[in-house]
Amino acid sequence: MVEASQQKRVVVVGGGWAGLGASYHLAKQGYDVTLLEAGPYPGGLVAGWKTPGGKSVEAGIHGFWYPYRNIFALINELDINPFTTWTRSAQYSPAGLEVESPIFQELPQLPAPLGTFLYTHFQRLPLIDRLSALPLLYSLIDFDNSDAAWRRYDSVTARELFKDFGVSARLYRDAFEPMLLVGLFAPGEQCSAAATLGMLYYFILAHQPNFDVVWCRGTVGEKIFRPWVEKIEKAGGKVLAKHRVTDVIVDDNNRATGVICGEQVFEADAVIFAVGITGMKKIISSSPSLQSRKEFQNLGNLGAIDVLATRLWFDRKIDIPHPSNACFGFDTTTGWTFFDLNALHDEYQDEPGTVIEADFYHANQFLNLSDAEIIPIVQNYLATCIPAFKQAKVIDSSVIRLPNAVTHFAPGSYQYMLPARTSFANVFMSGDWIINRHGSWSQEKAYVTGLEAANFVISYLGEGQPAEILPVQEDEVHIKIGRSLNETVRQISKSILPDFWLP
Ligand SMILES: Cc1cc2nc3c(=O)[nH]c(=O)nc-3n(C[C@H](O)[C@H](O)[C@H](O)COP(=O)(O)OP(=O)(O)OC[C@H]3O[C@@H](n4cnc5c(N)ncnc54)[C@H](O)[C@@H]3O)c2cc1C
Numbered sequence: 001m002v003e004a005s006q007q008k009r010v011v012v013v014g015g016g017w018a019g020l021g022a023s024y025h026l027a028k029q030g031y032d033v034t035l036l037e038a039g040p041y042p043g044g045l046v047a048g049w050k051t052p053g054g055k056s057v058e059a060g061i062h063g064f065w066y067p068y069r070n071i072f073a074l075i076n077e078l079d080i081n082p083f084t085t086w087t088r089s090a091q092y093s094p095a096g097l098e099v100e101s102p103i104f105q106e107l108p109q110l111p112a113p114l115g116t117f118l119y120t121h122f123q124r125l126p127l128i129d130r131l132s133a134l135p136l137l138y139s140l141i142d143f144d145n146s147d148a149a150w151r152r153y154d155s156v157t158a159r160e161l162f163k164d165f166g167v168s169a170r171l172y173r174d175a176f177e178p179m180l181l182v183g184l185f186a187p188g189e190q191c192s193a194a195a196t197l198g199m200l201y202y203f204i205l206a207h208q209p210n211f212d213v214v215w216c217r218g219t220v221g222e223k224i225f226r227p228w229v230e231k232i233e234k235a236g237g238k239v240l241a242k243h244r245v246t247d248v249i250v251d252d253n254n255r256a257t258g259v260i261c262g263e264q265v266f267e268a269d270a271v272i273f274a275v276g277i278t279g280m281k282k283i284i285s286s287s288p289s290l291q292s293r294k295e296f297q298n299l300g301n302l303g304a305i306d307v308l309a310t311r312l313w314f315d316r317k318i319d320i321p322h323p324s325n326a327c328f329g330f331d332t333t334t335g336w337t338f339f340d341l342n343a344l345h346d347e348y349q350d351e352p353g354t355v356i357e358a359d360f361y362h363a364n365q366f367l368n369l370s371d372a373e374i375i376p377i378v379q380n381y382l383a384t385c386i387p388a389f390k391q392a393k394v395i396d397s398s399v400i401r402l403p404n405a406v407t408h409f410a411p412g413s414y415q416y417m418l419p420a421r422t423s424f425a426n427v428f429m430s431g432d433w434i435i436n437r438h439g440s441w442s443q444e445k446a447y448v449t450g451l452e453a454a455n456f457v458i459s460y461l462g463e464g465q466p467a468e469i470l471p472v473q474e475d476e477v478h479i480k481i482g483r484s485l486n487e488t489v490r491q492i493s494k495s496i497l498p499d500f501w502l503p
Pocket residue numbers: 013014015016017018019036037038039042043044045046059060061062063064243244245246274275276279280283307309359402405406430431432433441442443444446
């Protein structure tokens with residue numbers, strides 16, 4: 001055991017998946033870790049808490065998809081059992097039920113993405129529209145998550161990508177744009193084509209079971225972060241809520257020596273930022289040392305998206321066919337999801353009434369409405385999907401507004417996003433918007449980047465073992481062959497054609 005006075009000090013800023021991931025690993029490796037979290041609880045966008053009336057609420061419901069290998073490994077290590085079994089989901093439009101998804105891993109495995117196309121049960125979308133997606137397969141082969149691929153596709157919008165590859169208007173409107181609204185939180189004309197291909201490949205297309213999902217049987221805050229923070233503290237780490245960082249102290253050797261947090265200074269041998277884009281921009285606005293660097297100045301070019309999380313308690317039991325549901329076509333540029341919490345959360349299993357979470361992404365137009373205006377809109381939308389909601393009475397509700405909360409993968413944003421290493425020798429970045437080559441998204445990516453940042457600290461400070469990071473599952477053989485052929489053709493054309501056209 002290293003004596004406290006000899007331990008190297010690491011300050012982690014931000015207590016979401018990324019910050020907790022970095023803190024846990026470094027604390028286990030014997031570092032003196034202090035995690036500073038601005039909010040009243042750790043968890044970041046996934047935090048959960050109780051209302052004054054004692055009811056659990058959270059900043060939106062979070063799914064854990066089949067390829068979240070590192071998070072599932074962490075859950076095993078923590079020896080907790082927070083999840084439901086794999087669930088089926090549905091998709092609604094104002095016309096009613098549109099799509100039902102099976103549990104893909106239970107069906108005979110077909111080469112990707114055949115199973116996804118054949119087993120998904122579309123209620124209305126004609127076959128001819130579905131077939132118009134075929135030419136798009138080329139872009140999936142061409143986009144291999146490399147830096148070059150991101151640069152080729154990032155300045156194109158998702159809408160242009162689908163248009164250029166001949167996707168039908170109906171397939172775009174009824175399938176791809178809804179996926180973007182709930183996957184990247186923005187409509188197609190506002191999403192980078194690179195992010196679109198990366199996200200669709202990871203969550204849906206790479207392997208047949210990838211779209212299978214589990215949910216927490218309560219808030220993620222209660223079921224995962226509480227026991228996790230206990231483990232971090234047991235390993236010697238300090239997790240300090242209500243500590244907002246405003247600046248970094250830098251010495252003449254290009255090293256951070258501490259962070260400033262109100263009146264306090266936390267000395268550090270290394271610093272990890274694990275803060276979302278909006279939080280990072282706020283820190284930069286109060287930090288002369290970060291403002292002096294181009295890479296941090298450039299973060300002013302990045303943006304984030306408004307989200308609204310509502311929870312409604314109804315006076316009666318309503319039969320809801322699937323526990324998780326995605327909806328589109330209600331507001332042109334807003335996607336929303338609703339969840340049957342009686343089916344998902346232990347706490348609500350025996351409620352006499354129905355408890356629904358309804359979350360709205362790219363919810364700009366709703367954010368300034370009062371709760372009294374929002375609740376009837378949500379009830380009306382729910383009743384459009386499942387008519388029994390019309391007669392039910394809302395007996396309690398919670399509305400959580402999350403302005404500029406989630407990463408906006410806007411066209412052209414890749415050039416300004418940061419990798420884990422910064423121009424400071426001992427300052428590292430993590431979070432779901434940080435550039436890495438792992439291939440995961442959302443919570444899994446945030447956690448993986450936290451581990452990657454921890455590994456950079458270990459290699460910089462030279463003590464402890466790096467965290468094992470599980471790679472995403474390998475591409476299937478036909479995808480590998482397609483990618484290798486495509487790369488060969490690309491190299492040959494590069495050698496014979498002039499470098500003349502836009503990439
Ligand atoms: C409604 C909603 C639904 C979602 N659904 C899913 C889903 O189903 N599946 C999925 O995988 N992902 C989902 N996501 C995305 C997921 O929540 C994020 O990808 C992930 O939580 C990001 O984690 P993070 O650690 O990068 O950042 P964050 O969770 O944003 O954590 C950053 C932390 O930094 C803190 N901070 C900010 N400024 C400072 C400062 N100056 N000093 C100290 N601390 C600071 C913040 O308070 C915050 O706690 C959803 C997000 C939302 C909002």
